[in-house]
Amino acid sequence: MGIEMISILLFGGMFLLLALGLPVAFVLGGLATVFTAVFWGPESLFIIVARTFSMMSTTTLVAAPLFVLMATVLERSGVAEGLYEMMYRWSGGLRGGLAVGTVLACTLIAAMSGIASTGVVVMGVMALPAMLKRGYDKRLATGCILAGGVLGPLIPPSISLVLYGTIAQVSIGGLFAGGMGAGILCSFLIIGYILLRCYINPELGPAIPLEERADWKGKVASLKGVILPLLLIIAVLGSIYSGIATPTEAAAVGALGAFVCSAIHRRLNWELIKSVAYTTIQVQGFMMWILFAAQGFAAVYMGLGASRMVIKLVETYEIGWWAMLIGIQVVWFLLGCVIDAWSILMITLPILLPILPLYGFDPLWLGVLYAVNTQTGYLTPPFGTMLFLIKGIAPKEVTMNDIYRSIVPFVATQLVCLALCIIFPKIVTWLPNLLFN
Amino acid sequence: PSAAADKVFHWKFQSHHTAGSLAVERVIKPFIERVEKMSGGRLKISLHYAGELVDYAEVDKALQDNMIQISNTSTLFFRGSIPMGWVSAPNMPPFITRTNDEFNELFHHRGVDRLVNEALEERGIKYFGSHSVGNTYFWSKKPIRTLEDLKGFKVRFFGSMSDFVEHFGAAPVMLPHPETYMAIATGTLDGSGTAWWLYRDLKLYEVCPYFIGPAMQVPQGMELWASKKAWDELPEDIQAMVETAAHVFNQDYMDAVTMEEREMFNKSFPEWGTTYIEFSDADVKRIIDEFSLPYLDKVAAEQGPKDPRVAEAVEIIKQFMRDYGYID
Amino acid sequence: MNNLAGFIMTVEKLNDRMGKLVAFLVYPTMLVLVYEVMMRYAFGRPTIWAHETSCMLYGAHFILGGAYALRHNAFVNVEVFYMKFPKRVKAIIDLFTWTMFYAFVGVMLWKSLPWAWESLRVNEFSDSTWGPLLWPIKWTIPIAAVFMLLQGVTKTIKDLHLALTGREIIAAADAEATGGN
Ligand code: NA
Numbered sequence A: 001m002g003i004e005m006i007s008i009l010l011f012g013g014m015f016l017l018l019a020l021g022l023p024v025a026f027v028l029g030g031l032a033t034v035f036t037a038v039f040w041g042p043e044s045l046f047i048i049v050a051r052t053f054s055m056m057s058t059t060t061l062v063a064a065p066l067f068v069l070m071a072t073v074l075e076r077s078g079v080a081e082g083l084y085e086m087m088y089r090w091s092g093g094l095r096g097g098l099a100v101g102t103v104l105a106c107t108l109i110a111a112m113s114g115i116a117s118t119g120v121v122v123m124g125v126m127a128l129p130a131m132l133k134r135g136y137d138k139r140l141a142t143g144c145i146l147a148g149g150v151l152g153p154l155i156p157p158s159i160s161l162v163l164y165g166t167i168a169q170v171s172i173g174g175l176f177a178g179g180m181g182a183g184i185l186c187s188f189l190i191i192g193y194i195l196l197r198c199y200i201n202p203e204l205g206p207a208i209p210l211e212e213r214a215d216w217k218g219k220v221a222s223l224k225g226v227i228l229p230l231l232l233i234i235a236v237l238g239s240i241y242s243g244i245a246t247p248t249e250a251a252a253v254g255a256l257g258a259f260v261c262s263a264i265h266r267r268l269n270w271e272l273i274k275s276v277a278y279t280t281i282q283v284q285g286f287m288m289w290i291l292f293a294a295q296g297f298a299a300v301y302m303g304l305g306a307s308r309m310v311i312k313l314v315e316t317y318e319i320g321w322w323a324m325l326i327g328i329q330v331v332w333f334l335l336g337c338v339i340d341a342w343s344i345l346m347i348t349l350p351i352l353l354p355i356l357p358l359y360g361f362d363p364l365w366l367g368v369l370y371a372v373n374t375q376t377g378y379l380t381p382p383f384g385t386m387l388f389l390i391k392g393i394a395p396k397e398v399t400m401n402d403i404y405r406s407i408v409p410f411v412a413t414q415l416v417c418l419a420l421c422i423i424f425p426k427i428v429t430w431l432p433n434l435l436f437n
Numbered sequence B: 001p002s003a004a005a006d007k008v009f010h011w012k013f014q015s016h017h018t019a020g021s022l023a024v025e026r027v028i029k030p031f032i033e034r035v036e037k038m039s040g041g042r043l044k045i046s047l048h049y050a051g052e053l054v055d056y057a058e059v060d061k062a063l064q065d066n067m068i069q070i071s072n073t074s075t076l077f078f079r080g081s082i083p084m085g086w087v088s089a090p091n092m093p094p095f096i097t098r099t100n101d102e103f104n105e106l107f108h109h110r111g112v113d114r115l116v117n118e119a120l121e122e123r124g125i126k127y128f129g130s131h132s133v134g135n136t137y138f139w140s141k142k143p144i145r146t147l148e149d150l151k152g153f154k155v156r157f158f159g160s161m162s163d164f165v166e167h168f169g170a171a172p173v174m175l176p177h178p179e180t181y182m183a184i185a186t187g188t189l190d191g192s193g194t195a196w197w198l199y200r201d202l203k204l205y206e207v208c209p210y211f212i213g214p215a216m217q218v219p220q221g222m223e224l225w226a227s228k229k230a231w232d233e234l235p236e237d238i239q240a241m242v243e244t245a246a247h248v249f250n251q252d253y254m255d256a257v258t259m260e261e262r263e264m265f266n267k268s269f270p271e272w273g274t275t276y277i278e279f280s281d282a283d284v285k286r287i288i289d290e291f292s293l294p295y296l297d298k299v300a301a302e303q304g305p306k307d308p309r310v311a312e313a314v315e316i317i318k319q320f321m322r323d324y325g326y327i328d
Numbered sequence C: 001m002n003n004l005a006g007f008i009m010t011v012e013k014l015n016d017r018m019g020k021l022v023a024f025l026v027y028p029t030m031l032v033l034v035y036e037v038m039m040r041y042a043f044g045r046p047t048i049w050a051h052e053t054s055c056m057l058y059g060a061h062f063i064l065g066g067a068y069a070l071r072h073n074a075f076v077n078v079e080v081f082y083m084k085f086p087k088r089v090k091a092i093i094d095l096f097t098w099t100m101f102y103a104f105v106g107v108m109l110w111k112s113l114p115w116a117w118e119s120l121r122v123n124e125f126s127d128s129t130w131g132p133l134l135w136p137i138k139w140t141i142p143i144a145a146v147f148m149l150l151q152g153v154t155k156t157i158k159d160l161h162l163a164l165t166g167r168e169i170i171a172a173a174d175a176e177a178t179g180g181n
């Protein structure tokens, strides 16, 4: 059977099983198993174990449970609530102020962590309840966390960009600088959308009613809620950029710091230590099972010849500069709907590398476009890891349907960001040129 | 001429290199094309880049199961379960062989490869010998002129090399690989080391202006393995073709890394502003006497009881060094 | 029915115990890394073991945590269509779709057992400079798969009971227990 037919069966099976409500991890893992046995041969089934064990040996992912821990401690010990109370009071008459604050916080978190799940988990745990409590629309609240969270692999440090730089042999420092420009633009676009949308529909992100607005004394008093989180952010970011710790280690420092904050709030006790550990393992348990099942799925798809199919497609048609560029973006976007960002790189980059010089694409610029583009992949159905992640931590009232709908305007915003980076390449290239030339 | 003569075989090649790397473009792809051409299309090989199907740590099992059929890897990665990994080419302590010819002699003609082959054959792996992946150096943010300068030097190194720098007071840091660049840029690390072309390809010259020699492993070696099951299924004539192509693979790799290393020294270093520094002859002598020899003896003492071939290999290596006047 | 309900409750209790125990692995993961930062930055003496240790702890944490997450229905699914089905229909659908769960986790157990066993047999060490024993972490995969399968079986029993009788097994068992008193 040809890879085209296998692709149809594989993704058809995925849509069907997802629609029938089987948990995502088992859809991906089960299909990987069955397709390996049938098309690759039962002797290859060890791949399931191999992918699981390599995920368990991926040192850069150690940061994941630590950030979950950090967020949970900050939420349970009331530190997060203090932070949001402050934001709420200061945003006063500004509609959508809390959502804007959330996106800014996500941008800072993106500068601490190299993966997408950090921002989503941290803000999903801390910001979502705080916004819902103050009458924010659940779709707006969920969407802005998702969109802000996936800035993680775009703003440095970024594991995706390191991977791209290694394969395409592009300066990783340059890619980081380029990702910074695109990431900040994207963050501003998200904030712009929120402000505009809440200005038009005030009920989505209500301002504080006039009679409840805090006076200056109340505003200043609320500032003490921000001191601890701010110190924690400075500690984590500072330890990374001053060379004291790597991003993975900084996650551990941050988690310990969160416990220190909870102690200062006099909330540190055995009950807290137990309950945050239980929450962390639940989130971690299902999240990592999805991730390595997805890895197995991608490995099987590649083992059955996915890259050969894409090469054939490219070779069949003679394509001009713009058509090629847009073609690449469309392929990345569509692949993003069904597989993860790293697998996309593995499938497409080997095919793209030889043809880049023919078209004169700047590989650094293309790398940043890759990072901007695949941000959408974390959010687009049917397979968007972050959608499932936030479903796992959000309050019950937020349904999967809400989550699917919440991302529509934000994916559109990301595509606007992508278009701007394509039309004005300087957005991406001016900072790397400044630093490295 | 039976039906088997026309049968087309499909192999999967799992590399631990990424797309576009020197190994892939100059060595692996030509190897695959050569095999396909020689066999008249009867053996087709699909190439899979680092981590695509299985990670480097699982290729032995994947080959045994015949899930993949061929891979460039190293016994070093399995030294925790295959004692011969301790004396495989990439785990050589510094300054054993000093030229490509010496490497050929030690591994291909004096018997080290024969011993590795025996160990791998027992595990269902067909072995095609050691090949060069380029000379081993290290690079740094600050000048390292003498062994004294290694004190407190925070460096990411591998295998025996990590033990070597630690012996002279450096602090080997075990960081996740993707974090190396950032770690050096921010100062978490002072430098790192491995085959020279990673300095070029990972753009580490952007953060490390000092390149330190002389090359500590000439060259760093890796190995080409195949699945014994898949190998036994091949008709004899195709087996002979793969053997020949594997020979060329080893030669291609050595030629490519040797030529490109020269080019980097002559052309790229001035462009990058890289300063090349060498340890003195006296320091090299100290490294051999105080580290390399005791290291080999320690390996023989610790691993010899598990596999007598290790002790035999150490004897071969020491005899080689005596013959070349590197030790007394 | 009482036996089956008893089995379900035993498995759930077992997975709760296991999960709550494994949950605490996150603390050594954190402390080991903080220790590494401190030793390297303040004393210039990085360890060779901290990153590998934290990685092993994290690996054991999430792989063994799977069954706990499953026991608490934390595995996310797409409920857009699914939520519209009546309970009994859901149970019937699940009886079919969860064969994928058994294929996946079953193969994981089948393929990891000889692999972990081989590692134990040769007393395998890691290839790193530190070189710790490797088999304990490899054994977490078959163990995790067993706990996962047990939890999956409880779900299938529940589904089967609901599909056949239209009633939920645990509620039914409670009623029977009350009735007996
Ligand atoms: Na980031």
Ligand code: NA
Binding pocket: A336, A337, A338, A339, A376, A377, A378, A379, A380, A381, A382, A383, A384, A385
């Ligand atoms: Na997606």
